[in-house]
Every structure is written in structure tokens, then in C-alpha cells.
Amino acid sequence: MAEPVNKQHIECVLNGLSELAANVALRAAVNLMDLHVHSENFYAELLKIVYGWNLRNANTEKQNAEGIDLVDDDSKIVVQVTGTCSKSKIDHSLSELKENYAGYRFVFLPIVNSAKAQRKYSYTTQHGVFFDPQQDILDIVSIIKELSKPSSTEKAAAAAEFIKKNLITVVSESHQLASGLEHIILQLSKEDSEDITFDIEDFKIDAKIAFNNLEYGKDVIRDCAGQYRRVQSIYDEYDGQGQNKSKSVLHKLHSIYLTEKQHYQGDVLFKRIEKAIVESVNIASLPAGFTREELEMCADLLMVHAFMECKIFEKPI
Numbered sequence: 001m002a003e004p005v006n007k008q009h010i011e012c013v014l015n016g017l018s019e020l021a022a023n024v025a026l027r028a029a030v031n032l033m034d035l036h037v038h039s040e041n042f043y044a045e046l047l048k049i050v051y052g053w054n055l056r057n058a059n060t061e062k063q064n065a066e067g068i069d070l071v072d073d074d075s076k077i078v079v080q081v082t083g084t085c086s087k088s089k090i091d092h093s094l095s096e097l098k099e100n101y102a103g104y105r106f107v108f109l110p111i112v113n114s115a116k117a118q119r120k121y122s123y124t125t126q127h128g129v130f131f132d133p134q135q136d137i138l139d140i141v142s143i144i145k146e147l148s149k150p151s152s153t154e155k156a157a158a159a160a161e162f163i164k165k166n167l168i169t170v171v172s173e174s175h176q177l178a179s180g181l182e183h184i185i186l187q188l189s190k191e192d193s194e195d196i197t198f199d200i201e202d203f204k205i206d207a208k209i210a211f212n213n214l215e216y217g218k219d220v221i222r223d224c225a226g227q228y229r230r231v232q233s234i235y236d237e238y239d240g241q242g243q244n245k246s247k248s249v250l251h252k253l254h255s256i257y258l259t260e261k262q263h264y265q266g267d268v269l270f271k272r273i274e275k276a277i278v279e280s281v282n283i284a285s286l287p288a289g290f291t292r293e294e295l296e297m298c299a300d301l302l303m304v305h306a307f308m309e310c311k312i313f314e315k316p317i
Contacts, residue, residue, distance in 0.1 A: 009160035010148055016163035017140045024083050025112045039111055040069045040081045042166060049158050050146055053077055059228065068097065076104045085110035087121050094125055102128035107136045115139040179287045181298050182234055187281050189248035205308065211316040217270035224304040231305040250311045253302065257312040273312060274299050
């Protein structure tokens with residue numbers, strides 16, 4: 001007979017997911033989407049524990065991937081993680097799925113609201129995508145029900161442990177990093193930037209990584225690429241106020257790259273740019289308690305954003 005599920009484990013998961021949902025909803029109300037970006041990576045790991053899916057963040061390969069956020073190619077599953085729970089949102093996501101996801105199962109996961117009402121509707125799929133509203137619309141309640149099954153004792157324990165180790169970081173560090181990023185962007189943008197033209201032609205992230213012989217850099221890029229929208233949202237906020245911080249910061253990083261690439265290449269060049277960004281920031285002026293490790297993390301986020309915008313490192317020929 002299976003061991004009964006520990007109620008404390010279930011309460012831990014429920015409280016953690018509810019706290020995350022409340023924070024996402026609150027920050028979305030004031031147009032701050034940074035915590036939603038964290039949620040994609042968080043749920044990728046949680047769904048692996050609960051359902052065994054080996055999900056990767058599709059936004060690390062293409063910003064704002066159409067209709068999806070997470071992909072498991074082995075199990076042929078695509079997942080939309082969203083703070084919006086409505087039939088129109090599901091319809092829109094299904095309509096954006098491309099032909100290369102033929103035969104995949106689409107899973108819709110609103111992280112804020114209960115999705116019970118959306119399961120009663122009928123939906124139209126295309127390109128051979130499978131979608132059963134009763135089974136494939138998840139929410140906090142359905143995840144808790146799955147973990148409460150007698151056969152899910154080990155899963156519930158693992159999920160609770162994951163929540164304890166990661167959710168506090170996801171919620172609290174999001175605020176800290178967002179504040180730190182803003183301060184760093186303001187510092188890096190102090191210098192006037194001359195007009196400069198950047199190459200804006202499309203490219204594939206993995207091809208660019210390989211072309212520039214990045215191994216250490218590859219891991220940093222894949223870890224941070226999901227945070228692209230976090231950085232872009234800060235730039236957008238300032239740019240919308242007529243303060244063109246994105247241009248100034250990207251010009252600064254581009255200039256650092258041009259200087260360092262005269263002497264270095266590959267991972268050494270990548271690390272030299274990281275170091276130069278960190279040394280350009282006065283850590284004493286950052287929010288109270290902001291550590292050097294957090295400064296280095298913010299430097300990586302800015303670097304990877306610049307990499308994906310093709311302001312540093314060369315595109316494949």
C-alpha cells in the first residue's frame with residue numbers, strides 16, 4: 001500500500017504557488033512582467049517533478065515564441081504559461097502554433113486564476129496539434145490534485161522541497177534584481193552615445209554560439225536568455241518616457257566588445273566583457289544589500305540581451 005501523502009507537503013506547494021500567483025497578478029496590474037518570466041522557468045522544473053516532462057524554455061531560442069513558452073520534444077508537449085486565463089487567450093495561443101508542432105499536445109497553464117470555467121468550451125486546433133480541454137488545461141488546483149493522489153507521495157515531497165529551495169528566490173530576488181538592473185542601466189547609460197547602426201538581420205542563437213566558439217558563454221546564455229523580456233521591459237519603460245536608455249547601454253556594451261575583441265575571442269572575450277560591465281558599475285550606489293554576485297548576474301542578463309540583439313559577438317556567416 002502506498003504511503004499517504006504528507007499534508008504538510010501539499011500545504012507547502014499550495015501556499016507557494018498561491019503566493020507566486022498573487023505576486024504575478026499584483027505586478028502585472030502595474031505592468032511589471034519580470035516575475036512572469038521567472039515563472040516560466042520555475043514551472044518548467046515543477047512540471048518535470050509532477051508529470052515527468054522534460055521542458056525547455058522556447059523563449060531562449062526565439063523571443064516571444066508563438067503560442068508557447070515551454071517545449072518537451074521527447075514527449076511532444078508544448079506549454080503556454082500565462083497570467084491570463086480566458087477562452088480568447090487559449091484560442092489565440094492555438095492559432096499561433098506553427099506546423100512544426102504537428103502531433104504535439106498543447107497544454108495551457110494559467111498561473112493566476114482557476115481554469116475550471118475554460119474547460120467547458122470547445123476549441124479549434126490546426127496543424128495536427130492535440131488539445132483536450134479537460135486534460136490539457138492545468139492550474140494550481142489540478143496540480144495540487146495530482147500531487148494529492150496516493151501514488152504521488154514522492155512527487156509531493158520533491159515538489160515541496162523544490163518550492164522551499166526555489167520559490168522564495170523566484171519571488172524575492174525578482175524584486176531585488178529588477179531594482180538592481182534599473183540602477184545598473186541608469187549608470188551604464190550616463191555616457192552620451194553617438195549614433196551607431198547595428199545589424200538587425202535574424203539569426204539562430206545556437207548557430208551564433210557555435211560560430212563564436214562559446215562553451216562557458218553557451219551556459220550563461222541558455223541560463224539567462226529566458227530573462228530577455230525582463231531586461232527589455234526596463235528598456236521599454238525608460239524609452240517610453242523619452243529616455244533612450246536602451247540605445248545608450250547597448251552602445252556601451254558594443255564599445256566594450258569592440259575594444260576587447262581586438263585582443264581576445266571565444267569564452268575569454270565573453271568573460272572580459274562580463275568583467276568590464278561589472279567594473280563600470282559603482283556597487284555602493286546599488287540598492288542596500290545588493291551583492292557582487294547579484295551585480296555579476298545582472299551583468300550577465302544585460303550581456304545576453306545584447307547578444308540576442310546582436311550588439312556583441314558576430315553572427316554566423
